[in-house]
Amino acid sequence: MDQIKFLAGRANWIRGSALAEVMKKAAELRAQGRHLISLSAGDPDPNLIPREALGELAGEILQEIPQSVMYTPANGIPELREELSSFLKKYEGYTTDPSEIIITVGGTGAIDLLGRVLLDPGDVVITENPSYINSLLAFEQLGAKVVGIPVDGEGMKVEMLEEKLRELENRGEKVKFIYTIPTGQNPLGITMSLERRKALLDVAKEHDLLIVEDSAYNFMRYEGEARPLKALDDEGRVIVVGTFSKIMGTGFRVGWLIAGNVIGKKVLMEKSPIDFCAPTISQYIALEYLRRGYFEEYHLKRALPGYRKKRDAMLNALKDNLPDAEFTRPIAGMFIMLFLPEGADGMAFATELMQETGVVVVPGKPFYTDGSGENALRLNFSRPEEEEILEGIERLAAFYRRKF
Amino acid sequence: MDQIKFLAGRANWIRGSALAEVMKKAAELRAQGRHLISLSAGDPDPNLIPREALGELAGEILQEIPQSVMYTPANGIPELREELSSFLKKYEGYTTDPSEIIITVGGTGAIDLLGRVLLDPGDVVITENPSYINSLLAFEQLGAKVVGIPVDGEGMKVEMLEEKLRELENRGEKVKFIYTIPTGQNPLGITMSLERRKALLDVAKEHDLLIVEDSAYNFMRYEGEARPLKALDDEGRVIVVGTFSKIMGTGFRVGWLIAGNVIGKKVLMEKSPIDFCAPTISQYIALEYLRRGYFEEYHLKRALPGYRKKRDAMLNALKDNLPDAEFTRPIAGMFIMLFLPEGADGMAFATELMQETGVVVVPGKPFYTDGSGENALRLNFSRPEEEEILEGIERLAAFYRRKF
Structure with missing residues (x-):
């Protein structure tokens, strides 16, 4: 056929x-x-x-918590959101109410949901050039146009971003957000300097754009400093995508999204019928991973x-x-x-x-x-x-x- | 903001x-x-x-299989697809090559992916009236129009389906597929009779439409017979959505999709960047669940x-x-x-x-x-x-x- x-x-x-x-x-x-x-x-x-320890956790959880084999709330199990909120405060330096956190099917699941709620065909997404191939594909699958901004040793060249934004605005293009992986960027491995981070926030403010901060590698830092954009943001302009993939393992498929109330609410409505919840067993393992100090x-x-x-x-x-x-x-x-x-x-x-x-x-x-x-x-x-x-x-x- | x-x-x-x-x-x-x-x-x-047994499995898997915490192929781990192919042959009565199976993030994940690949805004999806609310929402989120066909004790009223299809065709509407839950329908609990199943396939053939068979409840049958539509299909017109949710637990988020080569290939391309793979640990648990005869x-x-x-x-x-x-x-x-x-x-x-x-x-x-x-x-x-x-x-x- x-x-x-x-x-x-x-x-x-x-x-x-x-x-x-x-x-x-x-x-x-x-x-x-x-x-x-x-x-x-x-x-x-x-x-x-720590597969030995995670294996023990998994066994305990499945045997002792009946709920661990069941659907859980679409935004994630409440205890995990609370524990994650404390974790982000301690290690990322910003305050997020647990109610603002949406637990997703990995970081890529969060990126897709954001795209589904923010992007119409023809909308423009700004990224670093180069950027993470799966994010580029995810935006393009939704019909968006990706415009990349060159990168040097300090991260995205914000001056060129400004120039490009003016050009796009003059052409009548609709730019929706700037997607960036400021720390340990994939594929370059570059970490954006503090000065550049501040400049990026200023440009986003001036042009009234959202910033999507992909924080996948924030917990794989070997030296130096790297303050999250979210910790520098006083307007709620930064949306955070995060994941347990790099610390607990990529196969668990547990990530998070912090998107603000209006966008977060739409994301949750879009998410509920299509993925129900991030894998429950993975969520409980993540919860205990944080609770027991395994991080x-x-x-x-x-x-x-x-x-x-x-x-x-x-x-x-x-x-x-x-x-x-x-x-x-x-x-x-x-x-x-x-x-x-x-x-x-x-x-x-x-x-x-x-x-x-x-x-x-x-x-x-x-x-x-x-x-x-x-x-x-x-x-x-x-x-x-x-x-x-x-x-x-x-x-x-x-x-x-x-x-x- | x-x-x-x-x-x-x-x-x-x-x-x-x-x-x-x-x-x-x-x-x-x-x-x-x-x-x-x-x-x-x-x-x-x-x-x-069997949470006790699943817990033991999870512990063994995480400790003994390094790959169990990692990304696995976007279409699912090969051993699981092979085991599932044998399972479907034995319990559902049809032959599917393991290469045709795509392991998804639950059955809802499969439904969403199908919609993303088959539906443009304005396209029509035929369903039973009533039907599973999350499938209706998933189709509508993609901009599709849902048209429901009344149901009696034998399932979807196929005569009314024919009438409705003629009406839609006369109006120039583009019908893409018929979504049905033939066995243990949600929310009615009704199981489609064999005669009605054959009639449905005939209508789909006559009007050249795909059928999406949601087989979520096929393994929760308490009496009587219910041959899957897929087992009656000699043209490759039936796309199957299935899930481990009702037997292993809804929280594991492992489902499957059998969509044919062209659609399956597009689904896989769409899927890869956005969910990477169904949760690896859940896939290994499902594999051992089948292998060890837990079903x-x-x-x-x-x-x-x-x-x-x-x-x-x-x-x-x-x-x-x-x-x-x-x-x-x-x-x-x-x-x-x-x-x-x-x-x-x-x-x-x-x-x-x-x-x-x-x-x-x-x-x-x-x-x-x-x-x-x-x-x-x-x-x-x-x-x-x-x-x-x-x-x-x-x-x-x-x-x-x-x-x-």
Whole structure:
């Protein structure tokens, strides 16, 4: 039966991820029994996550709390929202009433819901250029236009943002919000400076725009400071998207959204019939994770130093093996962006690298909003073991030197 | 800050659930310390779910499988899709290749994704009248128009469907699919007869429409037969939405979608950036639930007889206490629809009943697509204990007799 005629016109906005091809190729090689070194993940390290303790929690919860297998309120179980409110106050430095928090199916679920409530086809979303590919796809699927603003070592170039906003306003475009990952940005690994954060808030105020702060990597900071935009916001202009993914594990699918009363109410009405609630068992695990101090005990004291060590290993390996190459030096997050020589084709490089050396990296181009970034490669240091990082960068560097 | 101006035009399609008021009132009474008897749930019984065994599974999984805390493929972990394919063959009587199955965030997640890929604003969806309120809301949020077809004891009246389709076609309306819950329908509790199922497939063929079969209650059947539409479909016209919610628990948020290659591919592209994967831990629990034969051991042998007993208790209590009232007699599902005398206001009745007697039921009207159903009340028998059912129906009947 020919199904094509049943597809909606809006299905044309769905373009799929340009990374799918690379990942499919990797899966094929693995299926052929090839051992690959993956520097391509968007995951934390499952061995730095307290799986033993989480497993015990899960067992206790399912056996002792009948409600743990049932639907729970669409905005999240009240105890978790309360615990999270205290957590955000302590570690993020801002006050949020538990009633303002909506527990979502991961951070991506929060981003999609926001888009569904704020974006009409043709509306413009401002992002960093490059930005997180899944957020770009999510906005585009809703028919929005994404306009990226270049980034330097201090984050989004706010002067260029201002210029672009004037240009868009002159053209009669409707800009809805600025989406930013200010800390440990994906894919660049860059953290926005305090000065730049303040300037961004000023521009948003001047042009009366919302800011959506994706705080996914706020708890993967290895040095320096990074005050959340929300903590600098005195007008309620900043909407926060957060997630337990990077501390508890990406598979639990528990995130949060703090969107203000009017938007929050609409989000909740939109959310209720389509996802009911974030997975209840995951919510209870998150609740106990916070209550029992596992964030301090396991994440801050154990995992974070482990990630810092891996980041240092990758940075040193890049410096030693590719002394002339350009790459970012993250103080937070999971990623380093490596730039091949000007004019090089990163997509082809990544494919050949995988085939010839068994090292998997992610081409950077799909993260760029304007088709640039051809020579960029995103490297992940959070998931691989330290030895894999060293071996992977050595092989990558040898391949690089043969090419350029 | 005034947020209203940031809302999308499409946010006007979000109307929220008319049940929210009743549920809010119930929450208020509970907060005041009032003990309520709830016949309002859409949940199975947490004490008929093997929480002890599921808890042990969860502990083992998290401790032994590093991948269990990580992202997994957007279409679901391969082992689960394989196991589910065998399960569907055995219990539903049709063959599906594991590659056709997409594991979703609950059945509602599957319905939303289908809508996102198939529906443009203004498109028509045919449903039973009444139908599951969250599906109606999900379609309307996407800008679709819902047209309901009356139901009798054998299910959707297919003759009236044909008439309505001709009328819609003459008006130039674009009908995309027929959404049906053929077994243990929510809210009526009615199961479509085999003859009616065949007739429905014929009409869909004649008018070249897709059928979306919501099989949520297929595994809560207490007597009789109910061949899935998918098992009768030789053209690939039936799309299946399924869920582990009613057997494993609603809180796990694992469902599935079998949509065919073209639609399935688009769904997967739409899904990947917004929910990544159904909760990994829930997927592994579902996998082991099937692998270890828990479906037979716990659901078929233990839970199902328990639900049958509760259904009988409610039916008998209604017959004894309200011999003249009209109500449905389900062979499957979780619900009985009780009809107050013609012209009665079910919304007001439910509110007063709750306040005066502490018994919570769900007004039927919000499930109707045409504003009718004023005198209908949806009663749930799966979640309450048998004593609660007896006491609840007695109080309801006494209140009823005072009113009418």
